[in-house]
Amino acid sequence: MREVVGIDGSEPALEAARWAAVDARVHRRPLRLVCAVPRAPQLAEAGSGAIVAERPGWLARAVTAARAAADGVEIEQELRHGSPGEVLLEESQRSQRLVVGARGLNEFTGVRLVLGSTAELVAMRSRCPVVVVPEAAGHERPRTGPIIVGVDGSKVGEPALAAAYEEASVRAAPLVAVHVWSDVATDGWFAAGSADWDLIRDDQERVLAERLAGWQEKYPDVAVERVVARDRPVRFLVEHGAQAQLLVVGSRGRGGITGMLIGSTSRALLHCAPCPVLVVRADEP
Structure with missing residues (x-):
């Protein structure tokens, strides 16, 4: 096509x-x-x-x-x-x-x-x-940096993951799978009166591993780096996108409402990302 x-x-x-x-x-x-x-x-x-x-x-x-x-x-x-x-x-x-x-x-x-x-x-x-x-992306020499994909832990993000692996494979580029968890639902932790950030991080690493499960077998040629960070998603992705050749995000994020057209993170990245942003439509749940 x-x-x-x-x-x-x-x-x-x-x-x-x-x-x-x-x-x-x-x-x-x-x-x-x-x-x-x-x-x-x-x-x-x-x-x-x-x-x-x-x-x-x-x-x-x-x-x-x-x-x-x-x-x-x-x-x-x-x-x-x-x-x-x-x-x-x-x-x-x-x-x-x-x-x-x-x-x-x-x-x-x-x-x-x-x-x-x-x-x-x-x-x-x-x-x-x-x-x-973004401006200047076309005049620059083709980037040799990684493909970065934002992984929010939801099933609606699967199409974005599929697209990111495909891009990395076709471009012979490494893939960086980023899960930023500052906005995750940690109410249960805080309700207990304390937040064990090491335990929360372990839990979020498990979430990322679950979302990536199966993709490595399908794309054995793609080298994948997993990144779990406590930060604001847009700030983290913009900062690391400066070295990327493509940033891949889903059209809707975790917790998205059925019928919601584009998530707040994806929308914000359209305004400020330093590299091209690939927005992949998420199927309705």
């Missing part, structure tokens, strides 16, 4: 195209670059036909950037009518992966957003995994 990149004319979108081209080559997938064109009512409100006229140029620059990053990758491009969010969500129904820049342009004002609304929308609702690429 193909890998799809949303193009909006911004530099972050070009970074996403560069990163996705290398990723598509690694996975031996075709690459599809898609640019949304506002429908007639939206154009009337904006009062400018230039909004349509500039789109082909955006795609052409993205194709050039992608080919420069990974020559030989099969690339197709298309202008599609609709808002960026609805276009990409429709594309997600028949794609292996969506890739978007962490920052985007407002459709009509051209103002760059801290986290593009389209990036957050597709990370929340996409039918396939989504990679959000």
Whole structure:
């Protein structure tokens, strides 16, 4: 299946195209670059036909950037009518992966957003995994660091673990499985009047071991480092993500409510992670 990149004319979108081209080559997938064109009512409100006229140029620059990053990758491009969010969500129904820049342009004002609304929308609702690429990730040489996966101890995190092992195997990279437990339910410990942190840590190491059970047999080529830390999940993952080539998280976390689209940790990482973040949809329990 193909890998799809949303193009909006911004530099972050070009970074996403560069990163996705290398990723598509690694996975031996075709690459599809898609640019949304506002429908007639939206154009009337904006009062400018230039909004349509500039789109082909955006795609052409993205194709050039992608080919420069990974020559030989099969690339197709298309202008599609609709808002960026609805276009990409429709594309997600028949794609292996969506890739978007962490920052985007407002459709009509051209103002760059801290986290593009389209990036957050597709990370929340996409039918396939989504990679959000921070600025500068595409220009840098391909990272040789590890794949980092956040493991929260819940069964809904299994799809993220599967994706992380697959990425580590395909990229011949080590995998770091991180379980950060500052926000775990330790009420029972505190109710007893004391917290034996060594016992709690032992318990959390057991949780991580249980979640990883079976995966090593399926991916014997992947070297795995287990990390259990008492810290805030976002802070820990951001700090260690600086040396990673990819950070993998689930769309919902431990204790997530059925129907909840994206967990607080995953959402926060989209704003501040120093490396590309792969958000893997969690199936409803």
